[in-house]
Amino acid sequence: MTNQTTKMYLQIVRELRLLIQKENIRPGGKLPSERELAERLQVGRSSVREALRSLELLGLIETRRGEGTFLTDFRKHKLVEVLSTFILQDTKTVEDVHITREIHEKEAIRIVVGSTKLNQLPVWGSLLLQLQEEGTIVREDLIREILISSNNRLALKMWFLLKQYGDEPFQGNSEIEENHHIQQLLMAIIDGEIEQAIRSYTGWIAWLSQGRDIT
Numbered sequence: 001m002t003n004q005t006t007k008m009y010l011q012i013v014r015e016l017r018l019l020i021q022k023e024n025i026r027p028g029g030k031l032p033s034e035r036e037l038a039e040r041l042q043v044g045r046s047s048v049r050e051a052l053r054s055l056e057l058l059g060l061i062e063t064r065r066g067e068g069t070f071l072t073d074f075r076k077h078k079l080v081e082v083l084s085t086f087i088l089q090d091t092k093t094v095e096d097v098h099i100t101r102e103i104h105e106k107e108a109i110r111i112v113v114g115s116t117k118l119n120q121l122p123v124w125g126s127l128l129l130q131l132q133e134e135g136t137i138v139r140e141d142l143i144r145e146i147l148i149s150s151n152n153r154l155a156l157k158m159w160f161l162l163k164q165y166g167d168e169p170f171q172g173n174s175e176i177e178e179n180h181h182i183q184q185l186l187m188a189i190i191d192g193e194i195e196q197a198i199r200s201y202t203g204w205i206a207w208l209s210q211g212r213d214i215t
Contacts, residue, residue, distance in 0.1 A: 012051040015041055020071065031061065031069045054161050098169075101162040102205065105143060108150035109185075109201055113194045118149050120190070128186040131179060139170040139208075142182065146189075169208045178207045 016031070025031065034052065038045045052069060055061045063069050112118045123145050131137050147156050163170070174182055181204035188197035 012037065012041060012043070012048055013055070016051075016055070025071050027071055029071050030067075031071060033068060059157065097162050101159060104155050104159045104162070105146065106198060106201065108147045108152070108155065109189075109197050110194055111150040111152075112146055113189050113192055113197045116192065119192050121149060123149070124186050124189050128183065128190070131174070131183055131186070135176065135179065136173045137182065139172060139174055142186075143170055169205065178204060181207060 015037070019025070019032070031037075032040070034045050034048045037048045041048070052061065052063070056063060056069075059072060061069050062072050127137055127142055127145070147159050150156075181200055185197055185200035185204060188194075188200055
């Protein structure tokens, strides 16, 4: 997600927060349509749709086909309430979002690597083979598979939103300079080496963050 896209996303989220407060929309209340929001913000409907999709993944809103978009009672889910309050009311640095996203990713890695069932899933060998034969993989494919395999649906939903709220580090295909981090991570998953997997992940994130190889 580019800086411009991130700013637009945050603008839409802030507008929704203000609208909910100003019009005192309660759980179950209907929100303006995509078209109306796009006109108010003077942005494209696709940008509005992406922001609404992210909020729906978190559980803040729900879309009913043929009816519209409605505010949900997210307070029933305590962990979701904590994150949704932050997302809807805070314009603080995205660094907090990066840290929280990485916590989810590291925990998912520990779960997957520590399970003899999960670390032997065919997907890890397939990604490793693709990396060796083609010299690249889609970055997000690996991280998403790790989150999905950890089998924590709430964490997965939160991760999707965090990934979109902050500057997305996993865009595009991997480059030669980072591939050794990815290969080490995949091999550590297959071998069940938790600490090595975390070290490889950390090195990869550092490379992505700084744009250069970190040894």
